[in-house]
Amino acid sequence: MPFPRMLFPRLIRALLSHPVTAPAPDVPPDTIAALGARLDAAARGRLGRSLAIRSVDAGSCNACELEANALQNPVYDLERFGLRFVASPRHADVLLVTGPLTTNMREALLHTYAAMPAPKWVVAAGDCAIDGGVFKGSYAVEGGAGSALPVDLVIPGCPPTPEQFLEGLLAILEAEARQ
C-alpha cells in the first residue's frame, strides 16, 4: 500500500509535540465511597478494573450523545482508563442512560437492562435522565431513568461536559478498585 507522503512530516511532528490527550479529572471521594457501598465484594472481584458501557438514548435531544461521543475523541481517549463503549448489552457492566425516558422508549430500555449480566450499574447522565429535566410533566415522558430502573449514579449537566461524564465513570472504577 502506498503510504501517504504527507503523513511522514506529520508523524515526525507528532513525535516531537505534546500529546493531545487531556489529563484525567479528579473524582470526588464521597462519590466513590457512596458507590462502593452499593457494590458487594463479590461483584468487585468480577468487574475488575475495566468497565464496558452500553449507552442508551432514552429520548434525549441528542446533545448528551454528542458529548458522550466526544469521550472517544483523542483528547479524552476514554479507553486509556479501561472504559469502553460496547455494542451489545450482553457485554456491558454499565448502562449509561441519557434523555428523559420517553414513554415510547421505556420498553426498549427495560429490554436492554434485562439483557445485561449482573453485576451491573445504571448511570443517569444529563438533567433529563435524572428527573426528566425540562421535559418533566409531559404526557410523553416518564421522568428520568429512575422511573424504570435502579439508578446508581447521576451525572448532572445539560448536557454534561465530557469531563463530567469521565468523572462519573471514573468514580465507578475507583469504587470497584477499593475493597
Added chain:
Amino acid sequence: MSGAASTLIAAAPREGVRHMLTPAAWAALPEALVLEPGLALLALWAEPGFIHAAFFDEPAPALLLASAPVAEARYPALSPARPGAMRFERMVRDLWGMEAVGGDDRPWLDHGRWAVIAPMSARPMPNTAPPLEPRFLPVEGEGVHQIPVGPVHAGIIEPGHFRFHVQGETVVRLEALLGYTHKGTLGLMLGRSPRAAARFAARLSGDSTVAHAFAFARAAEAAIGTAPPPRAIALRGAMAELERIHNHLNDFGFICNDASFAWIHARCATLREGLLRATRLAFGHRLMMDAIIPGGVAQDLAPQGAEALLAALDAISDELPAIGRVYDTHASLQDRVVATGVLDPTLVARFGAGGYVGRASARGFDARTALPYPPYDTLPPVVPVLTTGDVDGRARIRRMELPESIRLARTLIERLPEGELVSPLPQRAGEGVAMVEGFRGECLAWLRLDDGGLIRGVFLRDPSWLHWPLLEAAVRDNIVADFPLINKSINASYSGVDL
C-alpha cells in the same frame, strides 16, 4: 406570484402571517401544487380546528403560509402532490387527531403507548388500547427477507427502528419508524412566554441548538415587532457558523470512519474539540445552548473569547487542506463513498430537500441566501452546489462549506459592533415565522401569541423531515453494509422530527 398554487394561496385573506383558505380552496390545493412543482413544501402542522402549511415561493422570494379550517377532523392530504408532506400528515394525525384524506393512515409518532390519544387536540381522549404493532409496506419477490434494526442501535446514537427488506445483500426497501424520542416538546411550549419557551426550541435537536433557538427567536421578534441589537445579531451569526463548523467536522470525520478510515475521524474530532473548548470559554457552553434568546443573546462574549475562537478557527483552517488531500488520494476511501447512496436531483427537487442533501444533488437552496436575514443580509455566504448526489457529494459539500463558515465566523467576531445585547420584548399579541439555515439545512419556526404575550400555537420544523424519506430512497439498491455510511452522510436528526 407565478403559479397556480401560490396564486390560490395568496388570493385568500390574511390572518396573521398566514392566508386563510376556505375548505374548498384547500381541497383545490393538491391539484394546483401539481401544476406548480417549484413551490417547495417546508412544513405541515395543525392547531385544534385548523391545518397549516408553509411553502417557499422562490420567485418572490418569500415564505407563503396557508391555513384552512378543518371540519370533522378530516382534510384533503397534500402528499399526493408533495411526497414530503406524508410524514407531516402522519404526525398531524398522531398529535392533533386529524386525518389526511388521501394520505398514509399509519401512525408515526404515536406508538399506542401514551396515556392519551391526540394529545395536542382540543380534547385529548384517554388511551385504553394496547401498544400498536407497527405496519410496514409489503415487498414482494423471491428470496426477500426482513432485517429489523433498533430502536436501540449499536453506537452512541439516537433511537429509531429501521426495517430493511433485503434480497441477498441488496436493500430492496428501507422503512424507518421513528417517534421513540417524542417528548411532547410543542405541548410544553404552549402557554409560556417566548423567553420561557426558548429553552424548548434550544432542545428540539441538540446538535442544532443554535439554529433552532435562532429561528425561534426571530419568529418571536417578528410576532412582537422588535429587532435585536446589532451586537446580538453579529454574535448570533458567529454562533450559527461555529455550530455549522463543529457539526460539519463531526460528520465529515464520522463518514470517513464508517468507511474504515479512522485517521480523518481522529483529526476532525480533535479540531472539533479545540473549537468546543473555545466556545465554552467564549459563551459559557460548549454547544452554545440557551445562548440565543428572543430579543437578542443571553450573554456577551467572554473577555478572552474572541482570541480563543480565532485560534481554534486558525487551527482548523491550517489542517483542512491536508485532511482534504488524504480524503482525495485514498482509493479505499473513494471506493466506498463515490457512487454510493445516490440521490437523483429530480427526486431531491420533488421533496424540496435543503442543506447538504439538497446541495449535493443540484438544489442550491440555502436560507441564508434564499431569504437573507441579519447578519447574512450584509455578509452573504458563497454556497457550494454539486450534482453527484452520492455520499462523496454530501461529504464534499460539508468540506467546501467549512472554509466559508470559518471566513464568516472570523469576520463577525473581528468586526463585532459595540452596544446592547438584548432588546425589550413587550407582552403583546402577534404571529411570526422565520427561517434560519442550520448545519443540516433550513430550520423553520412559527408561533402565535395571545394578548398576554403567551404562546397559543407553535411549530418548529427541522430540515430532517425531508431528509428521512430521502435516506430510504438513497439506500435502495445499495448493499446492507453501506447503510451506516449512507445514513451518516445524511445524518438526519431523530429528536428534531420526533418533537
